[in-house]
Amino acid sequence: MDNNFYSQDKIDDFLAGKLSETEKLKFEEYITKDPLVNNEFKLQEEIVNHLKEHRKAELKARLDNINVSATSSYAGLKIAAGIVGTLLLSTALYFSLYNKPAEQPALPLQSMEYQTAPESADLKAPETEALAAPAEELSTVTHAESEPKFEIKRESRVARLKKRSEKQTAETLALSPAFTEVAEPKISDFESEDFHIDPTVHQHKGEIQGSNAAKLDNISVKIGQKKNKDFHYQFFSNKLFLYGKFNEKPYEILELNSKGGRELYLKYEGSYYALKSNQIDIVPLKEIHDKEIIRELESLKK
Amino acid sequence: MKDSEILEKIKKRDESALDYLYKKNYKMMVKMIIRNNGSEEEAKDIFQDALIVVWQKAYSPDFVLSSKLSTYIYSICQNLWRKELERKSRLTGEQPVEKGESYDLDKQERANIINKCIEDLGETCRKILTYYYFDNLSMNDIAEKLGFANADTAKTKKYKCKKELDNKIKSLYTAKDFLD
Numbered sequence: 027m028d029n030n031f032y033s034q035d036k037i038d039d040f041l042a043g044k045l046s047e048t049e050k051l052k053f054e055e056y057i058t059k060d061p062l063v064n065n066e067f068k069l070q071e072e073i074v075n076h077l078k079e080h081r082k083a084e085l086k087a088r089l090d091n092i093n094v095s096a097t098s099s100y101a102g103l104k105i106a107a108g109i110v111g112t113l114l115l116s117t118a119l120y121f122s123l124y125n126k127p128a129e130q131p132a133l134p135l136q137s138m139e140y141q142t143a144p145e146s147a148d149l150k151a152p153e154t155e156a157l158a159a160p161a162e163e164l165s166t167v168t169h170a171e172s173e174p175k176f177e178i179k180r181e182s183r184v185a186r187l188k189k190r191s192e193k194q195t196a197e198t199l200a201l202s203p204a205f206t207e208v209a210e211p212k213i214s215d216f217e218s219e220d221f222h223i224d225p226t227v228h229q230h231k232g233e234i235q236g237s238n239a240a241k242l243d244n245i246s247v248k249i250g251q252k253k254n255k256d257f258h259y260q261f262f263s264n265k266l267f268l269y270g271k272f273n274e275k276p277y278e279i280l281e282l283n284s285k286g287g288r289e290l291y292l293k294y295e296g297s298y299y300a301l302k303s304n305q306i307d308i309v310p311l312k313e314i315h316d317k318e319i320i321r322e323l324e325s326l327k328k
Numbered sequence: 329m330k331d332s333e334i335l336e337k338i339k340k341r342d343e344s345a346l347d348y349l350y351k352k353n354y355k356m357m358v359k360m361i362i363r364n365n366g367s368e369e370e371a372k373d374i375f376q377d378a379l380i381v382v383w384q385k386a387y388s389p390d391f392v393l394s395s396k397l398s399t400y401i402y403s404i405c406q407n408l409w410r411k412e413l414e415r416k417s418r419l420t421g422e423q424p425v426e427k428g429e430s431y432d433l434d435k436q437e438r439a440n441i442i443n444k445c446i447e448d449l450g451e452t453c454r455k456i457l458t459y460y461y462f463d464n465l466s467m468n469d470i471a472e473k474l475g476f477a478n479a480d481t482a483k484t485k486k487y488k489c490k491k492e493l494d495n496k497i498k499s500l501y502t503a504k505d506f507l508d
Contacts, residue, residue: 038490041461042460042461042464043464069497069498070494072438072439072442073442073493073494073497074461076439076442076443076446077446077457077458077461077462078458078461078462080443080446080454080458080462081458081459081461081462081463082380082462084458085343085346085376085379085380085383086373086376086377086380088343088346088347089346089347089350089376089379090372090376092347092350092351094350094351094354094355262362304355306358306359306362306368307368
């Protein structure tokens with residue numbers, strides 16, 4: 027057999043990992059004795075490494091083309107679930123409002139909110155289980171919940187998707203009276219005059235949270251300014267960062283829950299903007315024009 | 329999809345298994361790296377590398393998964409990111425070494441030649457060689473994947489493709505030496 031061919035063949039088998047342990051040892055011994063074979067081996071090793079790198083790059087390029095910003099292919103299902111949830115919510119709201127005395131003021135509703143606050147702790151655990159969030163995410167949630175906060179609570183759920191009664195899906199409203207820029211709200215803020223305004227007027231800045239019936243998790247809202255990042259947002263460490271002059275005009279955050287997950291929306295100056303909770307980078311707020319979603323959000327407001 | 333089903337797909341070299349794992353675990357892995365001082369770009373890169381490691385490891389007949397697949401990927405990401413951080417910290421403290429400069433240039437030149445020759449190969453040749461050396465596919469699997477009559481045809485083609493690549497590289501490298 028041609029010695030060169032023999033060497034080439036062996037080198038190839040060695041680089042492809044096709045030699046047995048004994049053959050490998052023999053081959054390694056052989057190439058150290060012959061400098062020509064050794065040189066050939068080094069070149070072949072380099073070529074094979076580049077071929078491997080080429081394939082690796084090809085697989086990585088394939089992964090790069092996968093759209094990970096779309097949370098899942100269940101987007102359609104989510105919208106459908108959101109619609110059903112909103113219908114249920116509207117029905118629940120209709121009956122609850124219809125059964126209340128017309129002159130019932132907004133304030134008792136808020137008072138009730140604070141009285142019932144401790145109960146929410148009992149309801150956290152099952153909901154947290156249902157979410158099956160990674161441990162590190164849950165730790166953030168617990169931390170956030172331990173702080174006193176003003177909240178805008180709006181939530182619609184699909185009863186058949188959650189193991190909870192329809193009663194628990196009733197919407198709870200609380201108001202965010204005074205939002206201090208970037209800093210966390212203080213307990214003293216509860217005494218602010220703004221607190222006593224009509225809850226049906228959505229002119230509040232603050233934080234969004236699940237209903238008392240079942241807290242999903244907290245999202246703190248932080249307002250900041252960044253050069254060239256006017257009217258942008260990002261989520262980081264379970265916090266929503268809004269970049270722009272959000273402390274000058276009121277905004278509102280709405281939440282729709284469904285099996286596929288939570289959909290967040292920002293309402294600002296009469297327009298709705300989608301908020302993706304997996305948006306780690308700072309991106310401009312994009313207005314949504316989908317009439318279906320807008321209608322759902324409008325009906326949620328009512 | 330169950331872990332066992334994903335592993336089965338990987339063993340069959342079905343790339344859709346990688347797509348599935350990427351989509352399913354992206355958020356968790358990227359968050360972990362971002363929390364540990366990485367950017368999203370770095371996180372993506374590390375996560376992709378981790379999936380390639382799984383692609384390589386899970387193909388081995390000796391591979392045994394002793395935890396959930398996502399936990400396994402998470403630990404690979406952690407290790408890769410730790411190594412990357414160590415590499416970065418070494419780079420910031422290191423002075424450039426002048427001694428190896430000419431060697432590095434030579435190596436870089438050779439790398440450029442090899443890469444160019446791989447790019448110039450026909451698609452079939454490139455696939456045969458990368459499937460053989462990187463994906464560790466047998467000649468039977470290569471024949472099946474690329475629609476050849478049998479393993480012998482695949483083997484002959486592989487031999488010819490490798491010879492073509494070697495010859496191109498050697499001729500370019502020799503020409504370069506001659507010009508130098």
